[in-house]
Amino acid sequence: MNTPIPALRRILCIGGGPAGLYFALLMKRRFPDLQVTVVERNRPFDTFGWGVVFSDQTLQNLKVADPESAQLIGDAFNHWDDIEVFYKGRSVRSGGHGFCGIGRKRLLNILQERCIALGVDLVFETDVTDDQALARQYDADLVIASDGLNSRIRTRYEATYQPDIDARQCRFVWLGTHKTFDAFTFAFEKTEHGWFQAHAYKFDGETSTFIVETPEEVWRAHSIEDMSQDEGIAFCEKLFAKYLDGNALISNAKHLRGSANWIRFPRVICKTWVHWQELGPHAPPLRGSLPQDGEGSRSLPGPGADLARRIPIVLMGDAAHTAHFSIGSGTKLALEDAIDLADEFRDAAGRSESMAEVLQSYEARRSVEVLKIQNAARNSTEWFENVDRYTGMEIEQFSYSLLTRSQRISHENLRLRDAKWLEGYEAWLETKTRPGTARKKHPTPPMLLPLKVRNVELKNRIVVSPMAQYKCTDGIAGDWHLMHLGARAVGGAALVMVEMTSPTPEGRITPGCPGLWNAQQQTAFQRIVDFVHGQSSAQIGLQLGHSGPKGSTQLGWEQIDEPLHADNWPILSASAVPYGAQNQVPRAMTRADMDAMTAAFVESTRRAAEVGFDWLELHCAHGYLLSAFICPLTNQRTDDYGGSLENRCRYPLEVFTAMRAVWPADKPMSVRISAHDWAPGGNTPDDAVVMARLFKAAGCDVIDVSSGQTTRAAKPVYGRMYQTPFADRIRNEVDILTMAVGAISEADHANSIIGAGRADLCAVARPHLANPAWTLHEAAKLQTRAVDWPRPYESGRDQLYREIARQQALQGTAIPQDPAETT
Numbered sequence: 001m002n003t004p005i006p007a008l009r010r011i012l013c014i015g016g017g018p019a020g021l022y023f024a025l026l027m028k029r030r031f032p033d034l035q036v037t038v039v040e041r042n043r044p045f046d047t048f049g050w051g052v053v054f055s056d057q058t059l060q061n062l063k064v065a066d067p068e069s070a071q072l073i074g075d076a077f078n079h080w081d082d083i084e085v086f087y088k089g090r091s092v093r094s095g096g097h098g099f100c101g102i103g104r105k106r107l108l109n110i111l112q113e114r115c116i117a118l119g120v121d122l123v124f125e126t127d128v129t130d131d132q133a134l135a136r137q138y139d140a141d142l143v144i145a146s147d148g149l150n151s152r153i154r155t156r157y158e159a160t161y162q163p164d165i166d167a168r169q170c171r172f173v174w175l176g177t178h179k180t181f182d183a184f185t186f187a188f189e190k191t192e193h194g195w196f197q198a199h200a201y202k203f204d205g206e207t208s209t210f211i212v213e214t215p216e217e218v219w220r221a222h223s224i225e226d227m228s229q230d231e232g233i234a235f236c237e238k239l240f241a242k243y244l245d246g247n248a249l250i251s252n253a254k255h256l257r258g259s260a261n262w263i264r265f266p267r268v269i270c271k272t273w274v275h276w277q278e279l280g281p282h283a284p285p286l287r288g289s290l291p292q293d294g295e296g297s298r299s300l301p302g303p304g305a306d307l308a309r310r311i312p313i314v315l316m317g318d319a320a321h322t323a324h325f326s327i328g329s330g331t332k333l334a335l336e337d338a339i340d341l342a343d344e345f346r347d348a349a350g351r352s353e354s355m356a357e358v359l360q361s362y363e364a365r366r367s368v369e370v371l372k373i374q375n376a377a378r379n380s381t382e383w384f385e386n387v388d389r390y391t392g393m394e395i396e397q398f399s400y401s402l403l404t405r406s407q408r409i410s411h412e413n414l415r416l417r418d419a420k421w422l423e424g425y426e427a428w429l430e431t432k433t434r435p436g437t438a439r440k441k442h443p444t445p446p447m448l449l450p451l452k453v454r455n456v457e458l459k460n461r462i463v464v465s466p467m468a469q470y471k472c473t474d475g476i477a478g479d480w481h482l483m484h485l486g487a488r489a490v491g492g493a494a495l496v497m498v499e500m501t502s503p504t505p506e507g508r509i510t511p512g513c514p515g516l517w518n519a520q521q522q523t524a525f526q527r528i529v530d531f532v533h534g535q536s537s538a539q540i541g542l543q544l545g546h547s548g549p550k551g552s553t554q555l556g557w558e559q560i561d562e563p564l565h566a567d568n569w570p571i572l573s574a575s576a577v578p579y580g581a582q583n584q585v586p587r588a589m590t591r592a593d594m595d596a597m598t599a600a601f602v603e604s605t606r607r608a609a610e611v612g613f614d615w616l617e618l619h620c621a622h623g624y625l626l627s628a629f630i631c632p633l634t635n636q637r638t639d640d641y642g643g644s645l646e647n648r649c650r651y652p653l654e655v656f657t658a659m660r661a662v663w664p665a666d667k668p669m670s671v672r673i674s675a676h677d678w679a680p681g682g683n684t685p686d687d688a689v690v691m692a693r694l695f696k697a698a699g700c701d702v703i704d705v706s707s708g709q710t711t712r713a714a715k716p717v718y719g720r721m722y723q724t725p726f727a728d729r730i731r732n733e734v735d736i737l738t739m740a741v742g743a744i745s746e747a748d749h750a751n752s753i754i755g756a757g758r759a760d761l762c763a764v765a766r767p768h769l770a771n772p773a774w775t776l777h778e779a780a781k782l783q784t785r786a787v788d789w790p791r792p793y794e795s796g797r798d799q800l801y802r803e804i805a806r807q808q809a810l811q812g813t814a815i816p817q818d819p820a821e822t823t
Helices: 018-030 056-065 067-076 104-118 131-137 152-156 216-221 229-239 330-348 355-385 395-403 411-417 419-433 479-489 519-535 591-611 625-630 650-662 685-697 724-735 747-755 766-770 774-781 791-811
Strands: 010-014 035-039 051-055 078-080 083-087 090-094 099-103 121-123 142-145 163-177 184-191 194-204 207-215 263-270 274-279 309-315 451-453 456-458 462-464 495-501 539-544 615-620 669-674 702-706 737-741 761-764
Touching: 010 018, 010 131, 018 035, 018 104, 018 142, 018 330, 051 056, 051 104, 051 194, 051 207, 051 330, 056 067, 056 099, 056 330, 067 099, 067 104, 078 194, 083 395, 090 395, 090 419, 099 104, 099 194, 104 121, 131 142, 131 152, 131 274, 131 309, 142 152, 152 309, 163 216, 163 229, 163 355, 194 216, 207 216, 207 229, 263 355, 274 355, 309 355, 330 355, 395 419, 411 419, 411 747, 419 747, 456 539, 462 479, 479 495, 479 519, 495 519, 495 615, 519 539, 519 591, 539 591, 591 615, 591 650, 615 625, 615 650, 625 650, 625 669, 650 669, 650 685, 669 685, 685 702, 685 724, 702 724, 724 737, 747 761, 747 774, 761 766, 766 774, 774 791
Parallel strands: 010 035, 010 142, 035 121, 083 184, 142 309, 462 495, 462 761, 495 539, 539 615, 615 669, 669 702, 702 737, 737 761
Antiparallel strands: 051 099, 078 099, 083 090, 163 207, 163 263, 184 194, 194 207, 274 309, 451 456
C-alpha cells in the first residue's frame, strides 16, 4: 500500500525537533509515495540543549518502529544502570535502572540524516509565522504542529486546543560539564536560604548534562535574577564543587542573558490535539511534484469543483503536552506520539477510514497514555519542588522516596532492579521500626511492620477501611456486621474499622446505616468487639460521624446519595445548602443545635469506650455534617463558624475536643478529612495542611486522608494511589501520622507507601469487600511468613504458598521464599 488513506498525499511538519523529524521519517519509510516536508527555523544540524535520557523500554520501542535509526541512536548512547543520591554528606547507590543518555544535538542529527536518506524534504532557516500560508504553499493534506513548547500554532488555535499551561514552582538552568558521571546522579545541597538539587548524567564520552534546580523563593533569596549568566554559573560551580572534580559548568545558550537561563518548567495539557482549518483549493503542483492521474495519484479539482477544503492541524510533542525533566519523558513522549500516529495510519491502510476517524482514534488512545505519564511527572515535579518536606528523613528513606516519587516505580519494581539493595533497605527500615532486631535473611516487608499509636499495638500497617454496608435495622448492627467485620479481622489486617456510625437517628446516611445512641446498639457492637478480640489478633475501631446534608438517602445499591422516595427525615448542616438540587435543603444549625450535637457525639464516644473499641475516628470528610462546616462551598455562615478556614474548622474541633476528653487517654483518635474538594472555590491541599495542624494541636493522633465527595461539582483526577500525595504532604509537613486511602489495591502499593514514608497506615477498601483475607493473600504472593494466620486455616495457608510459588516459578517471577518458623 503506497498511501495510508486516499485523502493523504502530502504532509507538512512545522518544527524540526524529535516529534516532527521522527514522524516524517516513519511515514516516509512506510509510505514512500508520500511527499513529506519538515520546516525548521534553525540551521541544518544546529540545536540547543545538552543530553536527553531514555529508558531501555523506550529504546526498544524505537527498534520496533525504525530499526535503522534505532541502531544509530543505540550506537551513540551512553548506557548506565545505577542511580546515586548524595545527601547530607552521604551517598546511596542502587542499580538495575537501565538508562541511556545521548546528546540532543546528536539525536537530531541522526533523525535529520535518516530523513534525508528516506527522501523527506528538510527546509531549514524558515521561521513560520503563518501556518495556513505554508500549508497552502506545500499543498498539505495534514499539518503536524511540532513547533515546541512555545508553539505559535497552539496559541493561534487555542480556542480549539484549549491549552492549560502551569508554570511550576522551581527555577532550573540546563548546563553541561566535562565531568563524566558513571551513574545518574542526584546531588542535594543546602544553603542559608534553602535546598538546591542537581540532576547529572553522562551523554557522550566527555560530557554530562548538569541541571540545577531550586524553588522560586530560594532562587530569589540568592538574588540570582540579578546575576549575569557567568555569575549564575559561578554560583552553581561553587555550590556543587565537590561533585565536579574541578571541571567547569558550561552553557550553550549564550544568546540568553542573565536570569533568562533560569526558567520555570511549564506543564502543558491540551484538551484536544486536532484543529480543522478551512483552506482554499489545492495549490498548483510544487516543483512538478504532484503525481499524475493513475495509481497513487490525485488530480487537481476540475471546473465547478468545491474549492474549499479543510485540513487537520495536529499538535505533537511539546506543543501538545510536556512532562517534567525529572522523569526524562519529554523526548520520549514526542517520539512515541510519532510512533502512535504513524501506526494509526499504517493500520488504517486498506480500511475505508476518513482522516477524521484516524485522528480521532489516535487522540483517544494516545491522550490516555500521555495523561498517565503526566500524572507521574506531576508527582515527580512536586517531590523536587518540596525537597525540604523530606529532609527530616535519613538518606536511606530519602533515597527510597526519591526513587518511587512518581508512583510508577514500586517496591517490587525496585526488587527487580536491585534485589540486594532493596533487601538492605527493608532490613534498615525494620531495624528503625523495631530497634535491636537482628538482621534477617528475609526482612519483613514494610506493610507488615508493626506500629504503636499511644498504647495500641497494630501488628502491621493494613487497615480495613470503614465501608458502608446498609444492613442495619434501627441502627443496630446484626449478624451481617458480625460476619463482615469478623471475617476481615481474621483476614490479616491490623485494624478493622466499622463504617460511619451516627450519634443520632437523623444523622444516619440511609435507613440501613448503624448508630450508637442507645443501649441496644451498644450491646450489638459489644458482641462484634468481643468476637474480634477473642478470635483474632486484630484491633477494631469505630468511625463516628453525622450525615448532615447527605442524610435521608437511599441504600448504596439503589440510587446512592439520592433522597428516599418516602419517609424522609429532616436534615441539618452548617448552612442551608443542599448537596444537590434533588436533595433536601438542610436546616442551618443554631448554637443550640451545635451544643446538642456535641453532647450526642460525646455520649456515643462514652458508649464506644464502654464497648471496648480500640480506636476512634471522627468523620470530617465527604460532605457530611462536620465536612460541611469545613468546606467553603457548603459553609456560608456569617458567625464565628464561617469565613476563614480556622473559623470553619471551629465546630469540628469543638466536637473532637469534647470526644477526646472522654475517650481513654491510652487509645488513639484519628480524623478523616477531605484533603481536596476537587472543585473551584473549594478546599485545596494547602488547606488540608492547615486542617491537620489544627487537629494535631487538639490531640489527634492520625489524619485519615481522603478527598472529594463534598460537592457534586467535584472532578477528581483518579489513578492508582491518587490520594496518597495528600497523605504524604500532611505527614511530612505537619509531622503527624497519616493513613492513606484510595485505589490502594495490592501489596506493592502498600509497601511503596509505607517504605517511602508517604503514610504510616494504608486503608484498603474495595479489595477487602472482594477478599476478606486480602492481607494474608497479598503476604502469600510475597512469600513472606511475617503474618499470622488463624490456626484452623494453616493447612490452607501452606497449600496457597506452595501454589503461588509454583506459579511464580513457571512465570519466572519467583520471589525468594521466607522459611519462617510459623510453618
